[in-house]
Amino acid sequence: MDVSPVARNSQQSCAWWRDDASVHRLVSDLVRAELAAQRPGTALPFSGLLPLDCNLINDLDADSLEMMTLAGAMSECTHMHESGIEDYLLVKPTIGDWIEIARHALEQYSAQLTFRTSGSTGEPKRCSHALWTLWQEAQALAMLFPGRQRVLSAVPAHHIYGFLFTILLPQALAQQQGGAPLPVLDLRGGGAGGLMRQARDGDVVIGFPDWWRSMLRSGAHLDADVVGVTSTAPCPDDLAQGILDAGMVRLVEIYGSSETAGIGWRDRHGAAYRLFPHWSRGDDGESLTRLLQDGSALAHVLRDRIDWRGEREFLPAGRIDEAVQVGGINVFPERVREVLLRHPQVRDAAVRLMRPEEGSRLKAFIVPRDAACDTTALAAALAAWIRTRLPAPALPKAYSFGESLPVSETGKPRDWPIPPIAPALPLE
Incomplete structure (x- = not known):
């Protein structure tokens, strides 16, 4: 090239x-x-x-x-x-x-790096990026975090989000401030306790919504000048406020994808995202144009529906490809359904994301071939069977059963509640 x-x-x-x-x-x-x-x-x-x-x-x-x-x-x-x-x-x-x-x-x-989409429930997609476009973003990110001294990370470096924030951002901040690349500490082995023990003034913490949620459940409170970052999935407003209430001085939400890298950011939940300087809105409202450092431009078709609030501010309005996020990973419920349908005891199935009050994982509704079967035993068998065929984010965590799939009075698929006493399923 x-x-x-x-x-x-x-x-x-x-x-x-x-x-x-x-x-x-x-x-x-x-x-x-x-x-x-x-x-x-x-x-x-x-x-x-x-x-x-x-x-x-x-x-x-x-x-x-x-x-x-x-x-x-x-x-x-x-x-x-x-x-x-x-x-x-x-x-x-x-x-x-x-x-x-x-x-x-x-x-x-x-000159180039290639990252894969999660591929949790289908074939991972290869997304190649010119290094200099990633560096362009890292420099823009460095402007959002002036004076930060360390990076504490709960994300892997071989995904594009982790690469930008744990490899390129520390170098961009070093160049901005003068000196060696910022040290990066890994938080994945210690949970919220690890964050509390290690955090100090000048840190920036890289996480994703489910990780931040687990931190809040610990009841920990930060007493240092620490800035948080979240991406890979929408961060609900109540979660964002909870993170701030736990002592985070600022929470920056990044919107983007493996195909585009980062597109926009905000540091106030509920507000519109702002495009990074190298992005502009396409004339059709359904695409973006990236201005490259050599003066050329590159168009990207958006994979999400976008509610534009002017030329440079927007709110995401849902994915076009119907993926859902589990633990910061894209999961396709229809693919999980297809795997369940291959089990000899399953006549039909439906899979969807739990409601917020139920949890943050997938749930499945199963129509057994034998209506008189032991559903507790079948739930355990399905959980053990699907564990060998799909990665952890794609595994349903609650199974419901019935003679037919739940539908509305107009015949359209509808949601279903998780049983009050869900069958005990083996841990993955």
């Missing part, structure tokens, strides 16, 4: 791979996520960064097919194939080896 002088200068100014911690974080998160995807129903213990001497074959029991998948994912993300050294990943199986190979490859080619 030809790279313009403007793009080349931008790439060199954000040579993120020269920061050892950034590459280590990316490799660790990508390896852990890919192994988890290859082993449905088997949770890999979280232990922070994988040790440099961790051998994927000997220590993580990766077989030859898993190694090929891991190497392919690493090459895909960093475009390692452009430098022609991706084959070394299969013969040098330690995390330290992979970091060195990635750094060497990125010194030769760093």
Whole structure:
């Protein structure tokens, strides 16, 4: 791919791979996520960064097919194939080896990165981005967080949200302030308690709605000058207010997608989002135009319905593709339904997101082939069966049963309540 002088200068100014911690974080998160995807129903213990001497074959029991998948994912993300050294990943199986190979490859080619959509209930989509457009966003983000000194993160670095906020933002803030990239602390192993123990003045905390909700349930209260960030799913107004009531001095909500990266932001719940400086509204109201640093422009078709409040402010009005968010991951209930329908004891099924008062996971309504069956036993069997076929965010957490699917008086599908005493389901 030809790279313009403007793009080349931008790439060199954000040579993120020269920061050892950034590459280590990316490799660790990508390896852990890919192994988890290859082993449905088997949770890999979280232990922070994988040790440099961790051998994927000997220590993580990766077989030859898993190694090929891991190497392919690493090459895909960093475009390692452009430098022609991706084959070394299969013969040098330690995390330290992979970091060195990635750094060497990125010194030769760093113009693009590819991230995947979650693919929780379907084929993940590959979304490629020019590094300099990501850096353009990181610089815009740095203007929202002046003077921040550390990043505390509850999100993985190999997803676009995590890459922007835990790899590029620390470097953009360092350039803004002068100095080395900001340190990044991982909060995923300690929950809200980890945040309370580690937070101090000058921190910015990167989370997503379900993680913030778990923090609030702990009853913890922050007494430091800490700014929060949330994305990947809508943050309800009551949750946003709860985060502020818990001592967060400011909460920034980011709106975007894997296809576009960040589009807009707000720091007052209920208010309209503001477009980042490099975005503008398309003439048709259904697209956006991104102004690139070389003066060209790139159009993007929006995947959400948008309620525009002028030329630069907007409110999302629902997804066009009917995806729902579970734990910050896109989940497609229709795909979950298709998997349930393959079970021999299921005649029909419906799947949807729980109502807010019920929870934040999926629920399923099942029409059994045998109307007289033991529904408690069937619920347990379905939970165990689907665990081996779908990742955790796509697993229904409540099963209801009936002779036919719930419909309204006009014959349209309708919601159903979770039974007062739901069947006990095995934990994933």
